[in-house]
Amino acid sequence: MDLRPARGTLDLLPPQGSRMRALYDRASALARLHGYRYVETPGFEITELFSATSGETSDVVTKEMYTFDDRKGRSLTLRPEGTAPVMRAYLGAMQEQPSPFKAYYLTRMYRYSRPQEGRYREHRQFGIEVFGAEAPGADAEVIAMGDAFLRGLGLTRIELQLNSIGDEVCRPAYRDELVAFLRANRDRLSDEHRDRFVDNPLRVLDCKDDACRAVAAEAPRITDRLCDPCRAHLEGVQSGLKDAGLSWTLEPTLVRGLDYYTRTAFEFVSPGLSPQQATLFGGGRYDGLAEVLGGPHVPGVGFGMGLERVLLALEQEGIDAPEEPGLAVFVVGVGEAGHARAHDLVRELRAVGVAADAAFEDRPLKAQLKMADRAGATYAAIVGERELEASTVTLRRLSDGDQHEVAADGVASAVAAVGSAPGGAPAGETG
């Protein structure tokens, strides 16, 4: 039996699991702070949901979907992105939901692509969506939230790239103009784009090939062709970002891979990471999505953030990732009576919300202290003959060995007074 996880997937054992969990906790706290509510949608959907919304020629649909037939022959697909499913669920129940509808999710996405570091077939995403808000302030809030999340972790080397890709009014005209331009410069394009640019002309602007770049540099820019409402919207977004204290660069070549995007497109990149894994989160506005699904006009904006990449970026910047709080007390019972008392004490501590544990077997004091250390406990609480007699507990701080006796019923308050976070992280910053 091959014990390795399937290609492109990850096992998150301690301490990595603890770090991912901490990211979830922080994301939840941040989202709630901004009035977003948690949602979940199924791990798989009818394939059509993604093929219809992402566009038949998109990379996701043409080569990256995990698609399979169930036993009744229905085509299903493991969720490759979060926006379409949330919109689908919302459209089916929008009467009951407030407007704007602000939602967040923490879940896994699946894409069949060749894995490498920072690029997995299954990855975790923190995503937020705002439905029913046309105002640029919504775009700015979404972007500022992503920024706040990353900076809250201590990341500083991050850059926001912003663009507008127009809407159904100005984009078609621009697109025609661009196609005409590319056609005129056809022989200067890379082999790959020479015959393909009609399918997805905006892509050429983003191509890293030198030849394409040269052409792209001369190509008409979408930002020069925006209709008035789109131009006003872009101005509004920038004004909102400015108010939030963010800086950004306008990136006219930034496009989005999915068809339903309109106007705002953005990416946060970590320049220290290789280009393949540099995008920490990306998103934009998708005012056309609801209608593709047969719903009414529902403007929307959101982002998806790759959490494995956030962890990579932290490592790259040499920042310790937060970890979920660990054990506050490991109770060490010496001797048969001590062992029994230790378990009573553990029950009492847990009952009042103090994370406590003890050995299942009665082992030598030394061994149990070692267990306390390995468990990452802040304190060891020792209960031996002496303590039993005096109705006390020896509370030992494991970081420096400082210890003193406290009354047996005072352990919880003694511990709670100091907090219980391991690894030097302040306690209580998440909920």
Add this chain to the structure above:
RNA sequence: GUGGCCGUAGCUCAACUGGUUAGAGCGCCAGGUUGUGGUCCUGGAGGCUGGGGGUUCAAGUCCCCUCGGUCACCCCA
């Protein structure tokens, strides 16, 4: 999906141009006499050299296939 590089204990690596029972450090586990972890000392476990096939008297070392990792494309998160 395309191309390149790589794959030896849990981790980082060693083993002259193919040549005896594949080693080390760290980590892990157990002890160091009766109540003190993380330091120190001693001992121990742990590898079908990713898997399969081939060449050879002989393969960790060479060849093929396969699985996986990684880098560059593609694209993204």
